[in-house]
Amino acid sequence: MPDAALPVPTISAIDGAVHSPRPHESAHKHVSGEAVYIDDIAEPAGLLHVALGLSAKAHARVTALDLSRVRAAPGVAVVVTAADVPGVNDIGYMGKGDEPLFASDLVQHVGQPLFAVAAHTRDQARRAAALADVTYEDLPAILTIAAARDGERTLVTAPMTLTVGDSAAALAEAPRRLDGRLAVGGQEHFYLESQIALAIPGEDEEVLVHVSTQHPTEVQHIVAHILHVPNGAVTVEVRRMGGGFGGKETQANLFAACAALIAKKTGRAAKLRPDRDDDFQITGKRHDFEIDYAVGFTDEGLVTGVEMLFAARAGYAADLSGPVTDRALFHADNCYHYPAARLESLPLKTNTVSNTAFRGFGGPQGMVAAERVIDEIAFALGADPLTIRKRNFYGVEDRNLTPYHQIVADNIIPELVAELEADCGYWERRAAIRAHNARSRILKKGLALTPVKFGISFTATHYNQAGALVHVYTDGSVQVNHGGTEMGQGLHTKVAQIVAEEFQIDIAQVRPTATTTGKVPNTSATAASSGTDLNGKAAQNAARAIKERLAAFAAERWGVAADAVVFAPGRIQAGDQSMSFPELVRAAYMARVQLSATGFYKTPKIHWDRAAGRGTPFFYYAYGAACSEVTVDTLTGEYVVDRVDILHDCGRSLNPAIDKGQIEGGFVQGMGWLTMEELWWDGQGRLRTHAPSTYKIPACGDRPRVFNVRLLDNAPNREDSVFRSKAVGEPPFMLGMSVLHALSDAVASVADHRFCPQLDAPATPERVLATIGRLRARAAGV
Amino acid sequence: MPCTVTMTVNGKTVSREVEERTLLVTFLREHVGLTGTHVGCDTSQCGACVVHVDGRSVKSCATLALQVDGATVTTIEGLAAADGALHPMQAAFREHHGLQCGFCTPGMVMSAVDLVNSNPSLSEQDIREGLEGNICRCTGYHNIVKAVQAGAEAMNADQAAKIAAE
Numbered sequence: 001m002p003d004a005a006l007p008v009p010t011i012s013a014i015d016g017a018v019h020s021p022r023p024h025e026s027a028h029k030h031v032s033g034e035a036v037y038i039d040d041i042a043e044p045a046g047l048l049h050v051a052l053g054l055s056a057k058a059h060a061r062v063t064a065l066d067l068s069r070v071r072a073a074p075g076v077a078v079v080v081t082a083a084d085v086p087g088v089n090d091i092g093y094m095g096k097g098d099e100p101l102f103a104s105d106l107v108q109h110v111g112q113p114l115f116a117v118a119a120h121t122r123d124q125a126r127r128a129a130a131l132a133d134v135t136y137e138d139l140p141a142i143l144t145i146a147a148a149r150d151g152e153r154t155l156v157t158a159p160m161t162l163t164v165g166d167s168a169a170a171l172a173e174a175p176r177r178l179d180g181r182l183a184v185g186g187q188e189h190f191y192l193e194s195q196i197a198l199a200i201p202g203e204d205e206e207v208l209v210h211v212s213t214q215h216p217t218e219v220q221h222i223v224a225h226i227l228h229v230p231n232g233a234v235t236v237e238v239r240r241m242g243g244g245f246g247g248k249e250t251q252a253n254l255f256a257a258c259a260a261l262i263a264k265k266t267g268r269a270a271k272l273r274p275d276r277d278d279d280f281q282i283t284g285k286r287h288d289f290e291i292d293y294a295v296g297f298t299d300e301g302l303v304t305g306v307e308m309l310f311a312a313r314a315g316y317a318a319d320l321s322g323p324v325t326d327r328a329l330f331h332a333d334n335c336y337h338y339p340a341a342r343l344e345s346l347p348l349k350t351n352t353v354s355n356t357a358f359r360g361f362g363g364p365q366g367m368v369a370a371e372r373v374i375d376e377i378a379f380a381l382g383a384d385p386l387t388i389r390k391r392n393f394y395g396v397e398d399r400n401l402t403p404y405h406q407i408v409a410d411n412i413i414p415e416l417v418a419e420l421e422a423d424c425g426y427w428e429r430r431a432a433i434r435a436h437n438a439r440s441r442i443l444k445k446g447l448a449l450t451p452v453k454f455g456i457s458f459t460a461t462h463y464n465q466a467g468a469l470v471h472v473y474t475d476g477s478v479q480v481n482h483g484g485t486e487m488g489q490g491l492h493t494k495v496a497q498i499v500a501e502e503f504q505i506d507i508a509q510v511r512p513t514a515t516t517t518g519k520v521p522n523t524s525a526t527a528a529s530s531g532t533d534l535n536g537k538a539a540q541n542a543a544r545a546i547k548e549r550l551a552a553f554a555a556e557r558w559g560v561a562a563d564a565v566v567f568a569p570g571r572i573q574a575g576d577q578s579m580s581f582p583e584l585v586r587a588a589y590m591a592r593v594q595l596s597a598t599g600f601y602k603t604p605k606i607h608w609d610r611a612a613g614r615g616t617p618f619f620y621y622a623y624g625a626a627c628s629e630v631t632v633d634t635l636t637g638e639y640v641v642d643r644v645d646i647l648h649d650c651g652r653s654l655n656p657a658i659d660k661g662q663i664e665g666g667f668v669q670g671m672g673w674l675t676m677e678e679l680w681w682d683g684q685g686r687l688r689t690h691a692p693s694t695y696k697i698p699a700c701g702d703r704p705r706v707f708n709v710r711l712l713d714n715a716p717n718r719e720d721s722v723f724r725s726k727a728v729g730e731p732p733f734m735l736g737m738s739v740l741h742a743l744s745d746a747v748a749s750v751a752d753h754r755f756c757p758q759l760d761a762p763a764t765p766e767r768v769l770a771t772i773g774r775l776r777a778r779a780a781g782v
Numbered sequence: 783m784p785c786t787v788t789m790t791v792n793g794k795t796v797s798r799e800v801e802e803r804t805l806l807v808t809f810l811r812e813h814v815g816l817t818g819t820h821v822g823c824d825t826s827q828c829g830a831c832v833v834h835v836d837g838r839s840v841k842s843c844a845t846l847a848l849q850v851d852g853a854t855v856t857t858i859e860g861l862a863a864a865d866g867a868l869h870p871m872q873a874a875f876r877e878h879h880g881l882q883c884g885f886c887t888p889g890m891v892m893s894a895v896d897l898v899n900s901n902p903s904l905s906e907q908d909i910r911e912g913l914e915g916n917i918c919r920c921t922g923y924h925n926i927v928k929a930v931q932a933g934a935e936a937m938n939a940d941q942a943a944k945i946a947a948e
Contacts (some may be wrong), residue, residue, distance in 0.1 A: 033818015
């Protein structure tokens with residue numbers, strides 16, 4: 001009981017409050033090897049290892065599938081095919097029936113699973129899987145965007161059109177007009193931990209699945225309908241992922257469903273961890289796009305009208321291609337006001353792996369198109385691209401209507417860009433680079449400053465909800481559970497900070513626990529940068545519910561008004577009574593006060609009518625800008641990134657250290673996408689860059705030589721987000737565009753900046769060299 | 783053909799009967815139960831599996847257990863002091879946020895320790911080049927380089943203190 005004679009020591013602030021640069025909650029376990037990933041969970045006795053048998057053809061009828069040699073292989077316990085699926089053979093989240101767990105009579109991409117084999121060891125399973133005798137009858141395969149767009153244009157899902165104003169009239173009346181096409185490549189997620197699932201059969205219809213997924217609830221639903229059992233029989237748990245980046249939003253479904261199927265069929269635990277090469281071939285990637293654009297503009301470089309057609313390689317099934325291509329349209333304006341626009345998507349069916357979510361979710365491809373259009377205008381007018389960018393920024397009071405009819409109400413891009421422009425010495429360096437290029441015959445420098453405006457919220461409005469569960473134990477320690485998943489982004493750290501802040505206790509007393517559908521149900525994917533916005537608010541609401549009960553109890557016990565009970569750092573003040581949090585909790589427990597609560601949150605204000613192309617799909621926008629400087633060797637096309645300066649808006653950051661990490665990592669990943677990461681399929685639809693030996697992501701030496709990253713100061717979110725912070729997962733990814741444009745600038749110098757280089761992505765050294773050759777030929781009038 | 787492989791792992795002698803083709807990483811993870819060493823790419827590209835063999839960093843997914851028979855192996859679990867105090871390089875990765883998802887971290891830390899042991903006066907450029915064989919998809923490497931610099935400083939300070947004490 002509180003004792004007035006023994007005052008609780010007063011501390012000025014708790015450890016791990018919101019806005020503090022707290023290390024990741026698992027950092028001590030990451031560095032010591034104690035953090036448990038799914039492959040590190042102690043294996044249950046009798047565990048079976050699963051391997052998948054994959055299609056060797058891009059599009060073919062399977063006329064015979066002879067698995068007798070697979071079944072007879074050493075160590076094999078069971079082989080399953082489509083015929084063994086007790087429920088619906090579909091792992092697509094939309095329930096369209098276009099994405100079978102196992103293909104049967106028709107295969108639609110190289111690497112599509114046909115069967116699974118479970119054996120005593122992983123090695124036995126993999127060797128057995130290679131013994132299948134499959135007879136195919138080839139069908140015509142559509143492998144590229146061009147083949148799909150210029151042919152029958154089969155779509156995997158309904159396209160979307162956004163219109164504002166009369167773009168046809170605007171283009172017709174514009175003083176100047178330019179047309180072009182931009183190609184932008186896809187991207188492999190390359191999460192360091194591959195896909196993995198471990199299924200443990202339970203009583204009756206029950207099964208527990210440990211799976212590396214960003215969306216436990218969806219895995220639960222998919223497993224349930226594959227097994228033909230109620231959702232309530234399936235529990236999905238994930239403590240942490242070794243990276244996700246969108247690649248585990250829907251792509252974990254297949255591995256979880258397959259492991260669960262084998263576990264229930266055999267009564268033994270089953271684990272499926274594909275080899276990295278198989279992971280590359282089985283799972284979807286970022287969509288590659290070809291974007292046709294037409295822009296009308298004034299002699300001053302002001303855009304008057306834009307038309308764009310976004311043709312995307314969706315792969316063989318819908319998966320998330322609908323919302324991904326929608327988001328490309330939502331970001332085809334980036335920071336720029338289009339008085340009139342018509343933006344259309346074409347999610348094209350191809351006989352390649354079904355492309356999926358990847359950090360930015362189509363937004364990056366939309367923005368790249370916007371920046372190309374700005375570049376075209378700048379070159380046409382002989383102006384600096386930054387000048388044209390700034391001229392076309394959304395206004396604050398006017399010129400603020402988007403092509404989806406949402407008003408940009410929190411525009412800070414003009415000030416943010418002005419600040420970065422001054423800080424990084426853009427114009428001085430521009431002059432210095434021009435002088436350098438005049439002197440330097442072979443090595444040419446380039447400079448570019450590009451902005452980002454990213455809409456925050458799921459465009460599927462119903463996804464914008466979250467739940468949390470907070471338990472306070474009688475020693476004052478706290479557990480917090482919520483619907484979000486930890487993939488390294490620091491979500492659990494931020495949520496623990498939020499709960500610590502609410503109770504005013506040290507963060508060491510707050511333990512985030514594994515995400516499980518058994519604790520918090522009906523959750524949304526940890527995606528769309530919304531993890532903290534949604535789950536942080538839900539956890540805050542749960543903590544506040546308990547706080548209110550504690551305050552009401554204290555008020556009654558010590559005869560003060562409930563609002564006179566103060567949760568101060570490390571102690572609670574109720575009138576002249578002062579006590580520690582554990583003391584209050586114990587007293588409340590003895591008085592039979594409930595010390596556990598759920599919390600719920602749904603994002604206010606948002607709505608979206610897709611058919612009409614109108615609404616307010618985003619709660620707010622996150623902003624940022626980056627300035628990159630590169631040096632290109634014009635003899636080889638090779639380049640280095642000399643310097644990068646970033647100014648990014650995290651609102652009032654919940655954790656500046658984690659947010660800076662997101663910005664640095666997002667930038668480098670975005671730079672990788674636009675420069676060195678190249679997916680290459682051969683004429684038979686086989687991915688030939690299917691391992692890190694051939695698919696190159698940025699390594700330590702590729703990081704910018706000088707890398708200055710700063711969070712925007714004094715920029716609280718104008719909306720009521722959790723502690724006025726802003727989402728940070730995806731927006732910095734698109735800061736990588738500054739590298740593409742700096743390369744373009746360096747390339748343009750070989751023809752004295754007379755022609756827009758129209759440098760497509762990825763701007764590999766080969767592509768840079770080819771573009772240099774093209775510009776030189778054009779300058780020479782060849 | 784099964785064979786007996788014996789080595790010193792984190793100060794303890796371990797001996798297991800394994801197939802000759804057993805990889806060192808499999809030996810450590812599945813036969814010895816040390817799961818801190820991770821498999822990222824299966825093909826010796828990513829570096830998540832780096833351990834020390836006789837003090838030098840080695841990719842354990844491209845090494846046979848039999849090849850290091852009789853050797854002294856240190857894994858990420860063996861780096862901290864006996865009382866659990868983190869190795870200076872481990873502490874630096876935690877304090878300088880040189881990690882996000884943590885999957886590459888054990889290999890990254892092991893490579894970094896070897897880099898400092900081989901060259902106590904590492905430059906930023908040395909770190910860049912020295913870590914080329916360790917891939918991280920989360921951090922963009924900025925905080926990893928900072929962590930290695932801080933870890934190197936702390937390791938050198940420890941070393942200097944040891945010499946002074948002698």
